[in-house]
Amino acid sequence: MLEVQNLTAAYGDFPALADATLAVGAGEIVALVGPNGAGKSTLLGCVTGLLRPRAGTIRSDSRDLLVLHAHQIVEHGLALVPEGRRLFGQMTVEENLWLGAFTARARAVRGESLARVYGLFPVLAERRRQLARTLSGGQQQMVAIARALMTSPRLLMLDEPSLGLAPRIVEAIFETLTAINEAGVAVLLVEQNVRAALRLAGRAYVLEAGRVVGEGRARDLLEDPHVRRAYLGPLATR
Amino acid sequence: MSLVAQQLLLGVLIGGLYGLAAAGLSLVFGVLRVLNVAHGELIMLGGYAAFWLFTLVGMDPFVSLLVVVPAALVVGALLYLGLFASVVRFSDETRIKNSLLVSFGLGLSIHALAVRLWTADERSITTSYGGRALTVAGLAIPELRLLSLAVAFALIALVHALLTRWRWGHAIRATAEDWQAALLVGIDVRKAYLLAFAIGTGLAAAAGGLVSVGYSVSPSIGLEWTLKALIVIVLAGLGSMMGTFLGGILLGVAEAASAAAFGGPYREVVGLVIILLILVARPQGLFGRS
Numbered sequence: 001m002l003e004v005q006n007l008t009a010a011y012g013d014f015p016a017l018a019d020a021t022l023a024v025g026a027g028e029i030v031a032l033v034g035p036n037g038a039g040k041s042t043l044l045g046c047v048t049g050l051l052r053p054r055a056g057t058i059r060s061d062s063r064d065l066l067v068l069h070a071h072q073i074v075e076h077g078l079a080l081v082p083e084g085r086r087l088f089g090q091m092t093v094e095e096n097l098w099l100g101a102f103t104a105r106a107r108a109v110r111g112e113s114l115a116r117v118y119g120l121f122p123v124l125a126e127r128r129r130q131l132a133r134t135l136s137g138g139q140q141q142m143v144a145i146a147r148a149l150m151t152s153p154r155l156l157m158l159d160e161p162s163l164g165l166a167p168r169i170v171e172a173i174f175e176t177l178t179a180i181n182e183a184g185v186a187v188l189l190v191e192q193n194v195r196a197a198l199r200l201a202g203r204a205y206v207l208e209a210g211r212v213v214g215e216g217r218a219r220d221l222l223e224d225p226h227v228r229r230a231y232l233g234p235l236a237t238r
Numbered sequence: 239m240s241l242v243a244q245q246l247l248l249g250v251l252i253g254g255l256y257g258l259a260a261a262g263l264s265l266v267f268g269v270l271r272v273l274n275v276a277h278g279e280l281i282m283l284g285g286y287a288a289f290w291l292f293t294l295v296g297m298d299p300f301v302s303l304l305v306v307v308p309a310a311l312v313v314g315a316l317l318y319l320g321l322f323a324s325v326v327r328f329s330d331e332t333r334i335k336n337s338l339l340v341s342f343g344l345g346l347s348i349h350a351l352a353v354r355l356w357t358a359d360e361r362s363i364t365t366s367y368g369g370r371a372l373t374v375a376g377l378a379i380p381e382l383r384l385l386s387l388a389v390a391f392a393l394i395a396l397v398h399a400l401l402t403r404w405r406w407g408h409a410i411r412a413t414a415e416d417w418q419a420a421l422l423v424g425i426d427v428r429k430a431y432l433l434a435f436a437i438g439t440g441l442a443a444a445a446g447g448l449v450s451v452g453y454s455v456s457p458s459i460g461l462e463w464t465l466k467a468l469i470v471i472v473l474a475g476l477g478s479m480m481g482t483f484l485g486g487i488l489l490g491v492a493e494a495a496s497a498a499a500f501g502g503p504y505r506e507v508v509g510l511v512i513i514l515l516i517l518v519a520r521p522q523g524l525f526g527r528s
Contacts, residue, residue, distance in 0.1 A: 048421075048422060050418060050421065050422075069426070070421040070422070071421055071424045071425055071426045071427070074421075074422065074423065075424055079422070080422050082418070082419065082422060086416055086418065086419040086422070087419070088411075088412050088415045088416065088419065089415065090411075090415055090477070091411070091412070091415075095408065098408070099408055099409070099420075099423050100423050102405075102408075102409065102423050102425050103424035106424065147423060148422075150423075151423060151424055
């Protein structure tokens, strides 16, 4: 589904990623965790075509993504829910969702897609004529996920979807991710909420200072001494 | 009293052209985040196109819009590809600076070319029906300028409809709001930029055609019209075609009112005063969103 190999990226002289290698298989949920500034968002930026890496390869189903423009990568079936949601705030919920189905491939099935995302997030159907910026944070996150789903992705990438949301809402959103995954969409989840992310994911990668310093089954990483010390806190018992 | 009313009426009529002139610049600025100070020169070119079509082949200036505007769309697309496509690759701040340099150079070039080709003389189109006026409640309404106002409004309404109903209109608005988010839903933002610049140029040319029939064109009118358009944008704010049109009419009326109150020379001052007041009191403009 997604193969990132030896990816190196930098902002000017500031290195952001060094030789990062990662893969997401069809139907998997993979978590990517690590501290702020580790390069997680940079990696997503490179995969989505918003940033150009210095070196390395990014392939999806044997297609070289580095030669594609960002909008073509969406057409290919990779969608990102960006950090901070980045909705079109001056437009209604439904206008945001229709824009999600902009590419020819997504447009062909947009009626079904809309019914599906309204099924996942019934509150959005109630609010479909409301301006996106007037929604609560949790609802805005739902619109962001729904808009990405409208692109008919085979891989859904999320950058810090729990940021700034109440625990109850985070729980609901993570449950939705499970439902989305069960419908056949692979998920790559970048999260600072490491415990929740590792519980949701099947496999995970730990990224620190631009390097992949750990990888494996999410269940095992939850028990890993380094991960527990660095991300789960000294009192982590569960 | 009726003299003042007459002047205010003429202010409304020219204000519609200010609105049309500003709409194109506002669209380009709002979507591409580049400031095209050659916008007034594009208006001037549209004016000359209408003038020569009238003078050489006798085409009515309102009919010639059907030729001039489509041609301007093509010219706009070429200008975007040749000049501005390289500017929009930069970060937002660099975009503005580079676009100022590029478009200032473009404006000077068009101006010099126009002087060379057509001399510095003022030209205007005098149609057979040019002198007619309606009289309503003691006010004389020049038919030609009334028709120009109606055409300006119709064009603004057309662009508004495109932006709210057309698939690529949605894409243009999405790009204006957040171009990276637009990329992430699969919009080719370069195409959105090209379309917005082409439409902006089409609006400029239409404004020019109307200027050449109700008023006059010469190679040096460019800067003046760019300035008017900028004043209207500051006054009205970005993001609403109808708001821009209303802003244009407000400027026209304000100019007429200050000319009536303080004398003709003060006509040009009022726009700059408006800029100051708006920037202090409501920086997003009257109809803009903060």
